[in-house]
Amino acid sequence: DAMVIQNPRYQVTQFGKPVTLSCSQTLNHNVMYWYQQKSSQAPKLLFHYYDKDFNNEADTPDNFQSRRPNTSFCFLDIRSPGLGDAAMYLCATSRAEGAGGYTFGSGTRLTVV
Amino acid sequence: TQLLEQSPQFLSIQEGENLTVYCNSSSVFSSLQWYRQEPGEGPVLLVTVVTGGEVKKLKRLTFQFGDARKDSSLHITAAQPGDTGLYLCAGTSYGQNFVFGPGTRLSVLP
Numbered sequence: 001d002a003m004v005i006q007n008p009r010y011q012v013t014q015f016g017k018p019v020t021l022s023c024s025q026t027l028n029h030n031v032m033y034w035y036q037q038k039s040s041q042a043p044k045l046l047f048h049y050y051d052k053d054f055n056n057e058a059d060t061p062d063n064f065q066s067r068r069p070n071t072s073f074c075f076l077d078i079r080s081p082g083l084g085d086a087a088m089y090l091c092a093t094s095r096a097e098g099a100g101g102y103t104f105g106s107g108t109r110l111t112v113v
Numbered sequence: 114t115q116l117l118e119q120s121p122q123f124l125s126i127q128e129g130e131n132l133t134v135y136c137n138s139s140s141v142f143s144s145l146q147w148y149r150q151e152p153g154e155g156p157v158l159l160v161t162v163v164t165g166g167e168v169k170k171l172k173r174l175t176f177q178f179g180d181a182r183k184d185s186s187l188h189i190t191a192a193q194p195g196d197t198g199l200y201l202c203a204g205t206s207y208g209q210n211f212v213f214g215p216g217t218r219l220s221v222l223p
Contacts, residue, residue, distance in 0.1 A: 004155075006155075033210075040215075040216075040218070041215060042117075042201065042213040042214055042215045042216060043156070043201070043213050044213075045210060048210065090155050090156070091155075092155070096208075097208055097209070097210060100161075101146060101158035101161055102146075102148075102156075102158065102203075102211065103158070104148075104155030104156050104157070105155050106153075106154050106155050107153070107154065107155050109153070
């Protein structure tokens with residue numbers, strides 16, 4: 001089945017130690033998104049790629065970076081994780097911006113110790 | 114900035130009861146979606162509505178888009194424990210990224 005896969009499901013990292021979360025898709029969708037979701041809150045968009053075009057949300061901290069080496073893969077890099085960065089990180093895809101439904105991965109739950 | 118409000122924030126009911134949750138905004142949306150998110154999983158798309166006044170049914174779930182396309186409701190008939198989860202609405206306006214509401218956390222007790 002076509003899907004969005006996130007690895008790992010659970011990630012524990014040390015305060016200040018760089019960490020990378022990965023997302024892959026078999027849907028061949030043009031757009032890939034990274035969301036941060038904290039407990040009992042709405043998913044918050046960090047950034048998205050439309051093909052190779054990177055779009056950063058204005059309030060996304062510089063500590064968060066992303067790479068999309070090809071259509072299928074997208075990475076979220078957190079350069080110096082703080083305790084406040086502990087959250088569920090969701091990757092999603094869609095055919096186009098603001099169109100159709102989003103297909104989400106199962107998420108990576110990040111713990112910072 | 115488009116903001117979505119959802120109510121109630123939390124809802125706990127017994128199996129077999131009916132319920133309605135709401136999604137409201139002061140903005141007009143060209144498209145609105147409902148998702149269900151189970152604990153530890155990503156949200157799963159339930160429905161997309163695009164026409165003011167539109168009603169869509171998905172088994173025991175009925176979705177309505179307001180005439181002015183500023184609000185939506187989700188009605189569940191005869192709720193089951195499998196309906197438990199976080200219900201998120203998300204809206205977009207003409208090609209912009211979807212904005213999510215804070216969700217309604219539903220618990221259906223057997």
